[in-house]
Amino acid sequence: MNLKKIGNNVLLAICDCEILGKTLREGKIVFVIKEEFYKGAKVSLDEAVDMIQNSTIVNMVGKNIVQKAVEKGYVHPEAILNIKGVPHAQIVKI
Numbered sequence: 001m002n003l004k005k006i007g008n009n010v011l012l013a014i015c016d017c018e019i020l021g022k023t024l025r026e027g028k029i030v031f032v033i034k035e036e037f038y039k040g041a042k043v044s045l046d047e048a049v050d051m052i053q054n055s056t057i058v059n060m061v062g063k064n065i066v067q068k069a070v071e072k073g074y075v076h077p078e079a080i081l082n083i084k085g086v087p088h089a090q091i092v093k094i
Contacts, residue, residue, distance in 0.1 A: 001048045002040030003055070012055035013038045014048045016062025024083040031083050033061055049074070058091035 002013040015038040024031040038061075043051075049068045052058050058074075060066055066087040069075040075089045082088070 001043050001051065002038055003051065006057075009056040010054060011057045012051050012059070013040075014051075014058070014060045014062075014065050016064045017042065019062050019086060024086055026084045029083055031061070031088065052091065055091075056093045058089075060090070061086060061088045063087055 004011045004013075015033050019033050020038055021035050022033050024033070037059075045064055045068050048065060049072055052069065052072075052074050058069075060069060060075075063086065066075065066080060066089050069089060069091075070077055070080075074091060080087045080089050
């Protein structure tokens, strides 16, 4: 989990540990799960999802984190993009 303050926004980048640093390719999509963006504190799944509440922009990738965000009502299942079978979702609070 990586948490950054950018202007008036709080950006939360979360990914499942096992996919950090990987590149997902599907068709024309090349999605790099960059350590510079996602790597930060290693926290439990519940702690990561709790951080969504206080974030204005959330970028998440991985089966575990996206599924938990759906279960908690933060992400609608139809808003998930699957890349090579790995779910990716974003939240922007206006």
